[in-house]
Amino acid sequence: MCLYRHSAGxxxxxxxxxxxxxxxxxFVSTIIPAPVxxxxxxxxxxxxxIRGPLAGYxxxxxxxxxxxxxxxxLTLAGAPGESYTLEVSADGIHAxxxxxxxxxxxxxxxxxxxxxxxxxHARIGDEPRFAYRGAMLDVARHFFGxxxxxxxxxxIAALKINHLHLHLTxxxxxxxxxxxxxxxxxxxxxxxxxxxxxxxxxxxxxSEIVEYAASRFITxxxxxxxxxxxxxxxxxxxxxxxxxxxxELYEGIEVGFSTLTIGSERTxxxxxxxxxxxxxxxxxxxxxxxxxxxxxxxAEDFLIFAKRLGEIGAATGKTLIGWHELGKSSELPAxxxxxxxxxxxxxxxxxxxxxxxxxxxxxxxxxxxxxxxLDMKYATxxxxxxxxxxxxxxxxxxASWEPTEIVPGVGEAQIFGVEAPLWTxxxxxxxxxxxxAFPRLAAIxxxxxxxxxxxxxxxxxxTFGERLDTWGVKRYRG
Ligand code: TNX
Numbered sequence: 001m002c003l004y005r006h007s008a009g010x011x012x013x014x015x016x017x018x019x020x021x022x023x024x025x026x027f028v029s030t031i032i033p034a035p036v037x038x039x040x041x042x043x044x045x046x047x048x049x050i051r052g053p054l055a056g057y058x059x060x061x062x063x064x065x066x067x068x069x070x071x072x073x074l075t076l077a078g079a080p081g082e083s084y085t086l087e088v089s090a091d092g093i094h095a096x097x098x099x100x101x102x103x104x105x106x107x108x109x110x111x112x113x114x115x116x117x118x119x120x121h122a123r124i125g126d127e128p129r130f131a132y133r134g135a136m137l138d139v140a141r142h143f144f145g146x147x148x149x150x151x152x153x154x155x156i157a158a159l160k161i162n163h164l165h166l167h168l169t170x171x172x173x174x175x176x177x178x179x180x181x182x183x184x185x186x187x188x189x190x191x192x193x194x195x196x197x198x199x200x201x202x203x204x205x206x207s208e209i210v211e212y213a214a215s216r217f218i219t220x221x222x223x224x225x226x227x228x229x230x231x232x233x234x235x236x237x238x239x240x241x242x243x244x245x246x247x248e249l250y251e252g253i254e255v256g257f258s259t260l261t262i263g264s265e266r267t268x269x270x271x272x273x274x275x276x277x278x279x280x281x282x283x284x285x286x287x288x289x290x291x292x293x294x295x296x297x298x299a300e301d302f303l304i305f306a307k308r309l310g311e312i313g314a315a316t317g318k319t320l321i322g323w324h325e326l327g328k329s330s331e332l333p334a335x336x337x338x339x340x341x342x343x344x345x346x347x348x349x350x351x352x353x354x355x356x357x358x359x360x361x362x363x364x365x366x367x368x369x370x371x372x373x374l375d376m377k378y379a380t381x382x383x384x385x386x387x388x389x390x391x392x393x394x395x396x397x398x399a400s401w402e403p404t405e406i407v408p409g410v411g412e413a414q415i416f417g418v419e420a421p422l423w424t425x426x427x428x429x430x431x432x433x434x435x436x437a438f439p440r441l442a443a444i445x446x447x448x449x450x451x452x453x454x455x456x457x458x459x460x461x462x463t464f465g466e467r468l469d470t471w472g473v474k475r476y477r478g
Contacts, residue, residue, distance in 0.1 A: 029460065030112065030459070030460045030463035030464065031109055031112045031113070031124075031460070032112070032159065032442045032443075032445070032446055032460055032461065032463075032464040033159065033160060033442075033445050033446035033448070033449035033450045033454075034446060034450045034451075034454045034457075034460070035109060035124045035125070035126035035450075036125055036126050036127060036450075036451055037124065037125045037126070038122065038123075038124050039122065039123040039124075040120055040121060040122040040123075041089075041120075041121035041122070042121070043089075043090065043120075043121040044118035044119060044120055044121060045071075045088050045089065045090060045092065045093060045118065045119050045121065046117055046118050046119075047062075047064060047070075047071045047072045047092065047093055047119065048064065048065075048067075048070070048071055049064055049065045049066065049067030049069075049070035049071065049072065050062065050064050050065070050066055050067070050070045050072040050073075050074065051066060051067060051068060051069075051070040051072070051073055051074070052073050052074030052075055052076075052095075052103070053074055053076055053100055053103060054074055054100060054103050054104060054107065055070075055074060057104070057107070057215070058072070058074065058107045058110075061107065061111055062107070062110065062111065062114070071092035071093065072092065072093040072094075072095075073092065073093070073094050073095070074095050074103045074106070074107075075094070075095065075096045075097075075103075076096075076097065076098070076099070076100070076103065077096050077097075077098065078096065078097070078098040079098045080098045080099045081098055081099060081102065081127065082097075082099065082101050082102050082105060082127060082128050082162075083097065083098065083102055083125075083126060083127035084096065084097035084102040084103060084105050084106040084109075084124075084126055084127075085097070085106075085123075085124065085125050085126075086106045086109055086110060086122070086123075086124040086126075087122070087123050087124075088110075088113060088119045088120060088121050088122045088123075089121055089123075090121075093110065093119060095107070095110070100217070101162070101217040104157075104216070104217045105126065105160050105217075106126075108157070108158055108159075108160055109124060109126065111158065111467070112464070112467060128160065128448070128449045129448070129449060129450060129451055129452065130403075130415060130416070130417035130418055130448050130449070131416060131417055132162070132163055132365055132416045132417025132418070132419070132448075133159075133160060133161045133162050133163065133417055133418060133419075133445060133448035133449055134161065134162075134163040134164070134165055134221070134365060134417060134418065134419030134420070134448075135152075135156045135161050135163070135164055135165070135419065135420055135421075135422065135437075135441060136164075136165035136166075136167060136223075136367075136419055136420070136421035136422060137149065137152055137164065137165070137166055137167065137422050137424075137433070138167040138170070138375075138421070138422060138423045138424040138425075139166055139167065139168060139175050139424070140167055140168065140169055140170035140171075140172055140173045140174075140175055140192075140225075140232075140424075141170060141172050141173070141192060141193045141253070141423065141424040141425045141427075142192050142193060142196060142424040142425075142427060142428045143173060143175060143189075143192055143197070143198055143199035143200070144424075144430070144433070145199060146201070146205050146208055146209060148430050148433075149164075149166075149209050150209070150212050151430055152164075152430070152433060152437075153209075153212060153213050153216055153218055154216065155434065155437070155438075155441075155473055156218070156441065156445075157216035157217070157218060158471075159441065159442055159445035159449075160445060160449050161218065161441075161445055161448070162217055162218055162219060163218060163219050163220075163221050163286075163417075163419070164213055164218050164219075164220055164221065165221040165223060165288060165419060165421070166209075166220060166221070166222055166223060167223050167225065167421075167423075168201075168222055168223055168224060168278075169223070169224050169225050169229070169230070169232060169233065170225055170229045170231075170232065171229055171230070171231035171232060171250045171254075171255070171257070171258050172191055172192050172193050172231070172232065172250055172251060172252075173188065173189050173190075173191055173192050173198055173199075173200075173232050174188035174189050174200065174232040174233060174236065175189055175199065175200045175201060176200060176201050176203075176206055176222070176224075176278065177200060177201065177202045177203050177205075177206075178273065178274050178277050178278075179203070179277060180273040180274075180277065181236075181237065181270065181273060181274065183236040183237060184232070184233060184236050184237075184274075185200040186236075187235065187236045187249075188232035188233060188235055188236035188249075189232070190249065191232070191249045191250065191251050192251065193251055193252070193253055193424075193425050193426075194251060194428075195251050196428050203277075203281055206222075206281055207281060210281070210282065210283060210284075214283070219284040219285075219286070220282060220284055221284060221286045221287075221288050221321065222278050222281075222282055222287065222288065223288035223289070223290055223321075224274055224275060224278060224287075224288070224289060224290065225289075225290030225291075225292065226260065226271060226289055226290045226291065226305070226309060227259050227260040227262065227267075227291075227294055227297055227302070227305045227309075228255075228256060228258055228259050228290075228292070228293055228294030228295065228296060228297060229255070229258060229290060229292070229293065229294075230258045230259065230260050231247050231249075231250045231257070231258040232249070232250075233260070233270070234246070234247035234258055234260075235247040235248060235249045235250070237270070239264075239266050240260055240261060240264075240266065240267060240270060241261060242259075242261045253425040255293050255295075256293045256294070256295030256296060257295070257296055258296060259294055259296040259297040259301075260297075260305070262297065262298075262301035262302075262304055262305050263301075268308055268312065271308070271309060271312050272312045272315075275287060275289070275312055275313055275316050276315075276316055279316035279317065279318050280316075282318070285318060285319050286318060286319050286320075286321050286337070287313060287316060287318035287319070287320055287321070288320075288321040288322070288339075289309055289313050289320055289321070289322050289326070290322065290323060290326075291306065291309075291322040291323045291325050291326035292323035292324075292325050292341070293323075293325070294325065299328075302325075302328060302329075303328065303329050303331075306326055306328065306329035306331065306332065307329060307331045307332075309326075310329070310331060310332045310333045310336065311333075313333065314333040319335060319336070319337060320332070320333060320336045320337070321336070321337040321338075321339055321365065322336060322337075322338060322339065323338075323339050323341060324338050324339060324340045324341060324342065324350055324353045324354040324357075324364075325353055326338065326353075327352075327353035327354055327355070327356030327357050328349075328353055328356075329356070330356060330359075330360070332356075332357070332360055332362075333360075334360050334361045334362070335360070335361050335362050336357055336360060336362045337357060337362050337363055337364070337365060337416055338353075338354050338356070338357030338358075338362060338363075338364045338365070339364070339365045339367055339419065340354045340364050340365070340366050340367060340368065340406070340407060341367045341368070341369050341373075341421070342354070342368065342369065342406075342407075343368055343369060343370045343389070343390065344368045344370055344371055344401050344405075344406050345406075346406065346407060351406075351407045351408060354407050354410065355407065355408075355409060355410070358409070358410060358414050363414055363415060363416035364407065364410055364414060364415055364416060365415075365416050365417055365418065365419050366403040366406060366415060366417070366418050366419070367418070367419045367420065367421055368401065368406055369389035369390075370389050370390040370391075370393065370397075371393060371397050371398050371400075371401045371444075372398065372401075372418070372419070372420045372421065372444055373389050373391075373393065373420075373421055373423070374420050374421065374422040374423075374436050374437050374440055374441060375421070375422055375423040375424070375425070375426065375427065375436060376389055376391035376392060376393040377391050377392040377393070378392055378393065378394060378395065378440075378476050378478060379392045379394070379478070380392055382476070384426050384427060384432055384435065384436060385426055385427075385436060386423075386425065386426060393440070394478070395439055395440055395443060395458075395461065395476075395478060396456065396458070398440035398443045398444055399440075399443030399444075399446070399447070399456035399461070400456050401447065402447075402452065402453075403415050403418055403447065404452070412452075417448055418444060418447055418448035419448075420437075420440070420441050420444040420445075422436060422437055430474075431474045434473050434474035434475065435474045435475065435476050436476070438465070438468055438473060438474070438475035438476065439461050439464060439465050439468070439475055439476065440476075442461060442464050442465075443456065443461060465477070
């Protein structure tokens with residue numbers, strides 16, 4: 001076997017591999033995200049059956065039967081955590097991890113060692129760099145139903161992403177049923193961008209998504225965006241508006257024109273009721289409360305609101321997450337997590353606002369818009385997508401950034417993880433989502449999972465792209 005550590009440089013193999021997916025004679029690991037250590041041989045193994053925890057799931061994705069004396073074994077042993085080891089040899093395929101999540105990641109890696117039913121001989125040791133590896137889906141600008149979200153969950157699970165942030169509310173639609181404020185969905189969910197129709201999740205639908213995600217070791221992070229991005233709520237309940245007159249429903253793509261009424265106690269009853277219901281429905285530890293682009297809220301009002309929001313949010317027992325503008329407030333609950341969406345070279349107050357979360361004992365999720373926003377066009381000719389965040393954003397740009405080199409004073413220890421948002425002003429179908437996400441999301445998942453300075457390898461991304469083709473996932477071909 002030849003030893004290859006990704007962080008150390010390019011790996012090589014001397015033997016020509018027969019397997020068509022490993023067609024390069026100078027074989028480097030094509031696993032995305034790249035594992036910590038990877039040794040491989042030239043041979044392959046053809047397994048017949050699987051046993052162990054997660055055998056049912058593995059059987060589905062690998063297309064092998066479950067059987068008591070299988071030659072693919074999944075074994076729980078060792079310290080808990082997300083690490084795993086995987087060995088493929090003439091003796092069979094053996095995955096070992098201290099947790100079911102680790103075995104799940106071993107299965108994802110295994111899927112990428114396969115071609116024509118044969119698995120490349122390999123020995124892999126792996127664990128993630130960051131605890132939080134996220135994708136965000138905006139279901140407010142366009143609505144995506146339960147089945148569509150489940151499909152996106154399967155897509156991102158292959159990349160060892162472990163959080164799906166659902167942007168559930170915005171100006172164009174309110175997508176989660178709130179029993180104590182029913183008009184949010186009976187009225188506020190009926191629209192989307194472009195008159196493409198509305199939709200919402202009943203609480204049962206939402207729980208179904210949460211459970212499905214959990215079966216893929218993905219935690220749902222629900223976002224209720226406050227106090228801006230609230231036109232759908234303002235259209236549903238006139239008592240929330242500054243003048244007591246219901247807003248019109250909105251199907252455009254402007255941002256920053258809506259705000260809750262900061263001086264009214266009814267606003268805080270609304271915030272408390274909504275956050276309490278959403279928190280109660282959500283088994284995961286996080287509640288995202290938005291805070292971005294509240295351009296119609298005065299600076300003074302924003303601080304008043306942020307303090308109340310922090311108090312109400314903390315009372316749900318969840319750890320709050322907010323877009324970096326919430327860091328204008330120095331009174332957020334200790335440990336609140338900030339989501340940085342400024343550029344890789346910060347502009348304006350974005351770095352200072354992000355730093356507030358660290359000062360309060362929290363961490364940052366890094367989503368720099370110029371490299372991690374999956375709704376940016378790939379090239380000027382891309383029919384879908386926007387360009388405002390220094391777009392177009394090529395695959396190479398999405399793949400070549402380092403989270404610790406963005407906000408001064410924010411290094412490895414201050415970073416909770418990395419998330420790639422997918423905003424949907426211009427995206428209406430699952431094909432649209434996949435074409436914008438892939439392959440850039442694969443590149444960003446590598447930044448979230450793989451060791452620092454793991455080189456961006458266009459050939460590995462292309463191989464991953466070919467796997468997406470075999471899995472029936474749409475992708476952009478540059
Ligand atoms: C900015 S960045 C937004 C979203 C838009 C997106 C479009 C941020 C937290 N908010 O409201 O959908 O740009 O790219």
